[in-house]
Amino acid sequence: MGRSLKLYVLLAATLSSFLTPFMGSSINVALPVIGREFQIDAILQTWIPTAYLLAAAMxxxxxxxxxxxxxxxxxxxxxxxxxxxxxxLSALAPNAIFLIIFRLLQGIGSAMMFVTGLAILTRVYPPMERGKVIGINTAAVYVGLSLGPVLGGALTHYIGWRSIFLVTVPITLLVIFIMSRVREEWADAKGEKFDLGGSISYSTFLFLLICGFSLLPDTKASILLIGSIITASIFLWIELNNSSPVFNLRLFKNFTFTFSSLAALINYSATFGVSLLLSYYLQYIKGLTPNIAGLILVTQPVLMALVAPVAGRASDKFNPQKLAGLGMAIISVALFSLTFINPRTPLSMIFASLAVLGIGFGLFSSPNTNAIMSSVEKKYFGIASATVSTMRLIGQSFSIGIVTLILALILGRVKIAPSNFNLLLQSTHISFSVFAILCFIGIFAAMARRKESD
Known part of the structure; x- marks a missing residue:
């Protein structure tokens, strides 16, 4: 491959990988302000990030x-x-319902960007350089996470939350311009039939699963969850009897692929809700402004961005499963430390916990992604990339769903006010406890992959 092609693809994929997490982390900081403007409760607030993640996962x-x-x-x-x-459209949303709808559309665009960006990178760069570029790409994700709280908080505080959406516009235009200059196209399955039935059943299954989970303990949730089990069964039947499936389930016969994917799912389920919980904690309980809260929250993704490229390069030389397992263990320690926060907790302790969390996540993500992408044949890079994205998005959706469920059980469908700050803090403690337990379990999923011999 030509050097210019590699650079064009790396730049375009890196910019798009920056955008998707930026939108997630920046909006989390703005949620209290959006909630006050639209006069919505905490449960509906959580649907603003959930809609984006749900569509992207589907x-x-x-x-x-x-x-x-x-x-x-x-x-x-x-x-x-x-x-x-x-x-x-999101920047122009007149109310919360329209904003959620536009976020769904944004999630669809995000899905198209993320799965193809990583797949093209893996297609263009040879195996000996793959860990390095995946590390760079992962670092871009973390830079997006890093700038999200800072820029999101500053933009919300000084200009308004709508400006968060507007700053992404020139970046998407630049990416389109860069990729339009690339002559090559990659379509390894060109001419094969698209599995429409499998795609519909898959998307329906995820929609019912995530919506049902987020609506717990409401009675409607059980109906949706039963529906998700039925559609999942239909999806499995279609895929196992299709010569050109949308998702080649036989990939899960690969030990490394299966456990790497499971570890990613657990990891994101245990970590994505952290910024949302701490955003609420810092702004409601500590009384900080969005821009100050953003500056504190930036600690975690900055450390991620610094560690991820190093971990990516290391995964080309050392066992990536061991690195991922170590990262998961460090994350567990950080999450456990956050179960003790209270109104008098010094900000230095929050900084320290976020720093440890960032180091652990950086150690986990790049090696884990490298393990997934390196465990499959070249013709499966597209679906392997989609699996990486899907595990991330389902995990993130579950993470927000866990927070939503606990808020619904402890706080209820009420606007957050000083009179219920004690219930908000109680919800925060329970959420971090659940996250810590999840991540501890994830250590075993990560370390189990060391038994892979091929």
């Missing part, structure tokens, strides 16, 4: 497969265009 696998048939570059460019349009 469409990652279908677009991962479609990109293999129609072309990765094409889907990547279309995804950026959808992201561009939905960002403008």
């Amino acid at each position: 469409f990652s696998v279908p677009f991962g497969r479609l990109s293999e048939i129609k072309g990765m570059k094409r889907i990547f460019i279309y995804g950026n265009a959808i992201f561009f349009i939905s960002s403008l």
Whole structure:
């Protein structure tokens, strides 16, 4: 591959990998302000990030497969265009319902961008350079997470939360321009039939699962969860009897692929809700402004961004499963420390916990992604990339769902006010306890992959 092609692809994929987490982390900081403007309760507030994650999770696998048939570059460019349009619409949203709808559209664009960006990178760079570029790409994710709280908090405080969406517009236009200069196209499954039935059943299964989980303990949740089990069964039947499935389930016969994917799911389920919980804690209980809260929250992703490239390069030389397992163990310690926060907790303790969390996440993510992508044949890079994205997005959705469930059980559907700050803090303690237990279990999933011999 030509050097210019590699650089174009790396730049475009890195910029798009920055955008998707930036939107997630920046909006979390703005949620209290959005809640006050639209006069909505804490439960509806959580649907603003959940809608984005839900749509991205639903469409990652279908677009991962479609990109293999129609072309990765094409889907990547279309995804950026959808992201561009939905960002403008979100900035103009007149109420919370419209904002949630536009966030769903933005999630679809995000899915198209993320699954193809990583797949193209893996396609262009040879195995001996793969860990390095995945580390750079992962660092871009963490830079997005880093700048999200800082820029999101500053923009919300000084200009307004709508400006968060507007700053992404020029970046998407730049990505589209860069990729339009790339002549190559990648479609390893060109001519194969697209599995529409499998795609619909897969997306429906995830929609019912995540919506049902987020609505617990409401009685509607049980109906949705039963529906998700039925559609999951239909999906499995379709995929196992399809010569050109949207998701090749036989990939899960690969020990490394299976346990790396499971570890990623557990990791994101245990960590994504941290910024939301601490945003509430810092702004409601500590009384800090969005920009100050953002500056504190930046500690975690900054350390991630510093550690991820180093861990990525290390995973080319050392066992990536061991590195990922070590990262998961460090994260567990950080999450456990956050179960003790109270109104008098010094900010230095929050900084320290977030720093440890960032180091652990940086050690985990790049080696884990390298393990997944290196465990499959080249023709499966698209679906493997989609799996990485899907595990991340489902995990993030579950993480917000756990927070939503605990808030519903402890706080209820009420606006957050000083009279119920004690219940908000109690919800925070329970959430961090659940996250710490999840991550502890994840250590065993990560370390189990060391038994892989092929």
